[in-house]
Amino acid sequence: MVNRSDIETFWTRGDIHSRIHKAMSEAGLNDRKLEIEDLFPIDQYHARGIAATVDLGKRMPIYENQRIIDIGCGLGGPARYFAKQFRCFITGIDITPSFIEIGNKFNNLTSMSKQVSLQIGNGETLDFEDETFDGGYSQHVTMNIKNRKEFFLEAFRVLKKETFFAFSEHGLGPEGNPIFPLPWADTAEMSFLFSPESTIALLEEVGFHDIQIIETSEKYISGYEKMINTKSKKENPILGIHVIGGATMKQRSRNSMQCIKEKRTLPFEIVCKK
Numbered sequence: 001m002v003n004r005s006d007i008e009t010f011w012t013r014g015d016i017h018s019r020i021h022k023a024m025s026e027a028g029l030n031d032r033k034l035e036i037e038d039l040f041p042i043d044q045y046h047a048r049g050i051a052a053t054v055d056l057g058k059r060m061p062i063y064e065n066q067r068i069i070d071i072g073c074g075l076g077g078p079a080r081y082f083a084k085q086f087r088c089f090i091t092g093i094d095i096t097p098s099f100i101e102i103g104n105k106f107n108n109l110t111s112m113s114k115q116v117s118l119q120i121g122n123g124e125t126l127d128f129e130d131e132t133f134d135g136g137y138s139q140h141v142t143m144n145i146k147n148r149k150e151f152f153l154e155a156f157r158v159l160k161k162e163t164f165f166a167f168s169e170h171g172l173g174p175e176g177n178p179i180f181p182l183p184w185a186d187t188a189e190m191s192f193l194f195s196p197e198s199t200i201a202l203l204e205e206v207g208f209h210d211i212q213i214i215e216t217s218e219k220y221i222s223g224y225e226k227m228i229n230t231k232s233k234k235e236n237p238i239l240g241i242h243v244i245g246g247a248t249m250k251q252r253s254r255n256s257m258q259c260i261k262e263k264r265t266l267p268f269e270i271v272c273k274k
């Protein structure tokens with residue numbers, strides 16, 4: 001695993017608490033109750049924002065009152081959306097402590113604390129008993145996971161039998177050799193990409209079956225284009241992924257778009273069964 005303080009430094013990029021407080025003040029969102037939708041521009045920490053979360057949700061068989069795990073939950077935006085959408089209970093874990101602190105504050109502000117609970121944790125060694133959850137997902141996390149088999153084994157272990165595991169990620173494309181910095185890593189030291197074929201083989205080895213994969217390159221290219229083509233600073237919305245991702249977010253996104261276009265990387269979604 002990459003050093004924990006390097007991960008915190010990478011994901012938070014300085015004083016994330018102050019940046020969020022300032023942006024929310026300017027947007028008139030501080031000191032009042034919020035709807036989960038108010039936070040979508042900053043709490044969906046991945047390319048394509050809420051649109052990607054909605055797409056993943058359409059593929060997940062989640063039912064009312066189920067208990068679901070979100071591995072690498074970030075600020076908890078996807079967990080709040082799915083909890084509201086499916087009327088289920090979500091436990092999110094993430095390795096970045098500041099994200100968990102802010103995410104739980106967001107749960108309070110949006111009155112979602114009863115349905116969503118976030119805690120610090122590592123996806124490679126989950127702190128839950130075997131067969132605890134009715135389903136699980138992980139959105140744009142696995143690119144940071146070197147020990148991918150251990151990560152899949154842990155997801156498999158904490159899921160009940162006959163349940164699902166879903167995830168989206170940027171995999172390794174046929175051309176390989178990604179250009180850094182990228183949204184999930186400034187250098188190759190934090191980036192561990194696997195091809196769709198080797199990902200499927202690993203999932204099978206761990207015991208998952210009925211593996212359904214869809215490639216999402218075109219969606220990500222147009223999502224990145226939309227974000228990058230915000231012409232001037234004036235046109236940048238107050239709230240946006242840049243609040244969390246910092247000053248280099250645009251360049252990292254531009255590199256990610258180029259990587260997809262040149263088939264160095266290949267984004268995909270997988271839903272499989274235990």
Ligand SMILES: C[S@@+](CC[C@H](N)C(=O)[O-])C[C@H]1O[C@@H](n2cnc3c(N)ncnc32)[C@H](O)[C@@H]1O
Nearest residue numbers: 044045072073074094095096122123139141144
């Ligand atoms: C691109 S963000 C995605 C956050 C969230 N899933 C979302 O879609 O909004 C990647 C997240 O993975 C988390 N992460 C990276 N390595 C992890 C690990 N080993 N265990 C748990 N979380 C991890 C990071 O802290 C970060 O919050």
